Amino acid sequence: MHVCLILFPGFPMLALSLVREVLRLANAQAEQRLFTLTVRTVNGAAVTDRDGTQVAGALPDWHGAQGFDLVLLCAGEAPLTALPMGLRAFLLRADAAGATLGGLDTGGTILARLGFLDGREAVLPDSAPAELPENVKRIALSRAPFALDRQRLTTAGGLAVADALTAWIARAQGPALAADTAEALAHGRMRDAGRCQRMAITADPLLERMQSIMAARIEAPIAVEKVATELGLSPKQLRLRCRKGLNRTPAQIYLDLRLARAEQLVSETTLPVSEIARAAGFASPSAFTRSYHARFGAPPRRPRHSGVARTESEQAATRH
Template sequence: MHICLILAPGFPVLTYVLLREVISIANAQAGQALFSVEIRTVTGAAANSIDGIEISPDRMDWSDPPGWDLVILCAGAKPLHRLPMGLRGFLARAEQAGATLAGFDGGVTILAALGYLDGYQAVHPNSTTEEEAEILARVASCGQIFSFDRGRLTAKSGLAAGDALLAWIARVLAPDVAKQISDRLSLGRFREDGDTRHLPRAEDPVLARMQSIMVTHLGDTLPLTQIAFDLDLSPKQLRLRCRKGLGQTPTQVYLKLRLDRAEQLVRDTVLSVEEVAQATGFTSPSAFTRSFKSHFGAPPRVIRKTAPDNRSRPN
């Protein structure tokens, strides 16, 4: 299946990294190239992320290799600046060929501005200008972190975009395939020494659901009162049940999930410490570094330097 990822200047790098990681894991799990990815940019030239990381396009025009299955617009602030004339026609041809049109963060605004969300429900970006808000007012807002409404897939940036892509994979392939990718992405990672780290297995289905909720909200952390409410428990009942079933408090389980994801991002991505902290729900880089060092015995920058694949990546 063929995916076209269109980047706008100022795109969120975490979203880009997670999308590529989900696709890479899917192909590795299958032992074959289930998905191919072609990168294009709104400008036709190399695009810089909001953090200054430059990504070059695979193609610099709007010609159409056949068979797009998913076209993703990934943008940050000011997504409507200098939209090219060829983009609308490209999206129209992709839609006519049966492709799902997706917008993540500012990409939602682009789809709305071009009329591709009229009559659809979508996730609105967190931050918009007055002009963008007027455009998005025509589109029904979804209160979830992502929305899959017929042939439209929309999400906020970061982890929500990864969840959205998994939902699409579950739809076009199988839910089991998406679950396998999610398990490897969220709860563990195969290491060269053969060790795969996971949370304690929850035999209690309520605790398994608790873990699932927490995994879905690693960056936008939920208060435990909200998680307990979603599980139809009081906070005290949840604490007692968690201690009995997992030998840990819900707070400890949640923190371990966030730190394990943070360690994965430190080792396997180009994200800065500040970006990893934000992606895993820490209020500041210093608070993140303290928790990380306490849990792993070394600060993030030291762990990154010891990871062979990341030695040339920025801290």
């Protein structure tokens, strides 16, 4: 799959580094070159990042849009300054060919200005409503770190770029590769051989996609009705599909994924329960503790990183 990253003057270097690293790790985890990256500058000349580091230019011939699966705009503090005439046409061709269009940090402001976020959920900088009052009226603004809504990917700044790109990988290549990539990025190493995923196994590609959507929104869960909408189904149709394919409701499957994430954090980190509850998308530590205890038979306060092997009962709880 081919990714195109277009750099604008004043872009954040961290975003460029994260895009490169996430794709590199995804290829390493897959043990094949699934993803390629083309980096362009918006004006064809060298551009300077926010801290003054210069990146060599690449001619923006605005051809080849149909060859990309993901096109990302990475901009600086004045993203709407001197937008090139060929950019919108390039994005229109990429969109028509099925590419996901993305805005990293203020890159989302450019997509909004060009009308590509109309009717979509999107994450935009705080300055966007003042800069684009009419455009923003047609956008469902989100306060989440990123939003991935119907071939549109927008992110806040900083590390949210890695989370957003991993969510796109989950949708494009499956949740297992996305989880492997995220763990490699977090720990600076590859996933241990033989470590299994906790996704429910199904032969139904639609249910695979459903789990990818859910896995991408663990920290900030979305309503099951919205998951159904993204899949082109009614909530009732999705429930029937889940009952037939996995013998569980969509809400139960979503909870399984969130608790699996929580159990991983309990086992592998020293985070306090309140932080784990938040990372797993629970409204409060008490609600998280009740759900965790009901699933694993013990509260989420087991010794972590103590160097002592877990007890047999804990290992059994992990397997269920």
